[in-house]
Amino acid sequence: MADVNITASVRDEFGKGAARRLRREEKIPAVIYGHGDEPVHVALPSYDMMMALKTPNVLIHLDVEGKKRLVIPKAIQREAIRGFLVHMDLLVVRRGEKVNVDIPIHVEGELAPGQNLVEHVLNSLPVEAEATHIPEGVTVSVEGLDAGDSIHARDIKLPKGTSLAVDEDDVVIQVLAAQAEEPSAEEEAVGEAVEEAPSEATAE
Structure with a gap:
């Protein structure tokens, strides 16, 4: 640090x-x-x-x-x-004493193919560390993760001398499937008009 x-x-x-x-x-x-x-x-x-x-x-x-x-x-x-x-x-x-602090979480890696999103359930990770050796942050890999996958606090590798100050089962990051956008009212109206319009064969 x-x-x-x-x-x-x-x-x-x-x-x-x-x-x-x-x-x-x-x-x-x-x-x-x-x-x-x-x-x-x-x-x-x-x-x-x-x-x-x-x-x-x-x-x-x-x-x-x-x-x-x-x-x-x-x-x-x-x-x-x-x-x-x-x-x-x-x-x-004081040197040698432990303190509770929040450290930044850095995400790296590419998700599995598909329209997926990374959600930070925790924006920073609560840890206990020596006051004069507080980590600047932790790096978490989401390489290959798919929708529904999660990373828990226990999955994060911490520097030596640092321990979790949060429940190890807490979700830190999860991968969500991107939601399809709802059509606007105008788009719905256009779609309905196209469906209701008679075909050329019917018109004849």
Whole structure:
């Protein structure tokens, strides 16, 4: 997994007005919590965080006014339309401890011939992993699968030191037969008109 170094500053102003001021300074509000410590409210550099979050479950070496903390993102709020960061929760972790996280699922391979579709029952896979060795994701092959086939959590090969945090019988991906499109009302009307029209032989 990737890790980055980011510098943060403690904040003591809250509310929408304070958040707008931070955005003008190209910063975002965040809260740090974990291990029974009092939550710490900080301001983070927006660009650095946007780049860091390109890696799922990125490990962040955070410098909060000289105090070092090891954290991972736990909750990320984005603006609905433009997608910029609005707020973040950061969880303090320690080397060697296990944490529950969701990791991305990447699908590869070609389905069996036919009009079939891959449905992601789970968009990400809940796992338990060491805080400093969280997998960036898992790859699942759908090669040759046909309609009605499924991939369960137990079928996914996990990296060493990582275990499922979901029932092993849960369906992760299933293959569905594509549904034929229902004819529109206009198409049905045209079809009925053709059926009802007399043939040339009858007309004569």
